[in-house]
Structure formats: structure tokens, C-alpha cells
Amino acid sequence: MINVNELTHDYGHGRGVFEVSFDVDKGETLGFLGPNGAGKSTTMRHLMGFSKPQSGSATIDGLDCTRQSSEIMKRVGYLPGEVALPDGLTGAGFLKMMNELRGGGIDRRAQELLERFKLDPSGSVKRMSIGEKRKLAVAAAFMGDPEILLLDEPTSGLDPIMQEEFISLIKEEKQRGRTVLLSSHIFAEVEALCDRIAIIKDGRLVSTVDAAEIRHGLNNIITVGFENEKDFAEFGNGSFDFRLRDRSSLKCSVVVDDSDINRFIKAIKRFAIRSFEEHSVTLEEYFMHFYKSNKTFGGVSYA
């Protein structure tokens, strides 16, 4: 449904997006994750046709994001990362304007959302709080019940109750088969909503991972400390998926998934063991490592 192909826009000094490629299937929610300045909003702006790629291309449901951007504006619900609302309008006035831009006659959904998010649209947008502006932008993005949603840090600025409300809204939209691209820094949100996660850093896509795989594979790191070097070395030469073998502390960390647990227990029974720790790696730790170290999980040591 969304296709980004070698998208490149170089703003100089290493800034911008470089050869970014990914797809979002119909009905899928792709999380778009990466540190500040990584290129998430830039990619989304290109998808909406607000910026033109220097090379590469992007399409949404077959429509070219640059050449057919007015068509895309009608079809896609976009929640910008930074909401800039025109001064001198009321909330209702803004929604009316957006409604007209998107073809008109479609404001019932916006009305429902204003009620759901408890926002009175009669006040001037200039006087709205950050969260109120975000709520108005959410209503505008969902107006017309679009099949495709591009949501750039959708819950930033919302209070915890409204964040929860928003997460249930997206869950409902997922159930209705919507296609969603969602950028976020909130790992819990990504974990709750996304089917796959694309990781971007310094304008380049580093990897795309299956959310279920991460959740599963990361929960089973076991660190075993041995009494002596001989046992440490013998175990350390075995055929396990080692994350760490540290001779000074005589500790090995191993990824043990459910299918391998019996073999692992049999193996360690033969050795003199000083300590045993199960380390649950959360999605947050996984991504913090990535944010800090520019490495994917495979190369990271957990002591």
C-alpha cells in the first residue's frame, strides 16, 4: 500500500534521507523508529508530496507521491510531527478548511473524535494548549475515515489518558484493516501497535524487524557464571547463541529460546556454576542500544 524506493534527499552536512526503501502492506502497521533528526518526518513529508525527492520515489496505493500529491492528500490521513495551525481560526474553522481541502462533506468522523478526545473546537486555535492543538490535528487526520494513515509521533503532547485513548483508537483502526505508518519514540506504543518496525538512523534505514520476533527472541537471555576457567571455557566452546563470553568474570550470556531450553539445561548441569541470571531484554533496551551504539542487536553484549 505504501512503497518507498531508494528515496534520497540530501540537505547537506550529512542531513537528510539517503536511499530509504520500505513497504507497508495493506492492513499493516509499520513503526518508524529512530533518534531525533534521523529522517522520520522528512520521509513522511515526502510521502505526502510536501517535499520532492532528489532521487528515488514513493507511492501510496499506486499513486506517485510527488506527481499525484493532491490525490494523496484526499486519500491519506496525515498527522504532522509539528502541528502548525493557521492563526485567526477557531478549531471548527480549521476543520472546515481541512474538510474543504480534502473534498468536503466528511466531517462526521472529526466530530466523533472531538467528542472522544474531549475537545471543544469553538475556541481560537491560537489560544489552544499544545495538547489541544494535537487533538485538533488528530481529528483533522482522521476526517473522511482514510484507509491509510501517516502518523508522525501521534501521541506527543497528549496526556497519559489521551495517549491511551489514542492507542485504542489505532487498535480499532487496525481491526478495520487500515494501513498505518507510525513514527514514535515511545517504545510501549510501538510494542502495542506495530506489526513491523523500521529503524532509521542518520537518514538511512538500518533494519526492518518483525515486532513479534523481537518480543519473543529477546526474552530469553541467560547469563551463567562459572566456578573455574576450565568449565567456563568448555561451556563457552559449545554450540549456543552466545551474546557474551567474558573470561575475567567467567560469565557467558546465551540467547536460549523455548525450543533450546532442555539442551541448555542439560549442558550446564555438567559444570560447577557460581551464578545464574535470566535477563529479560525489553523492546526498550533493544532500541536504546540501537540509539546509543548504532548497532543492531546481533553485535551487542549484555553483561
Ligand SMILES: Nc1ncnc2c1ncn2[C@@H]1O[C@H](COP(=O)(O)OP(=O)(O)OP(=O)(O)O)[C@@H](O)[C@H]1O
Ligand atoms: N528542509 C530542510 N532543510 C534542511 N535540513 C532539513 C530539512 N528538513 C529536514 N532537515 C534535516 O534532516 C534531518 C532529519 O530531520 P527529520 O525532521 O526528518 O528528523 P526526525 O527523524 O523526524 O527527528 P525527530 O525525532 O526529532 O522528529 C535533520 O537533521 C534536519 O535538520
Ligand SMILES: [Mg+2]
Ligand atoms: Mg520528526
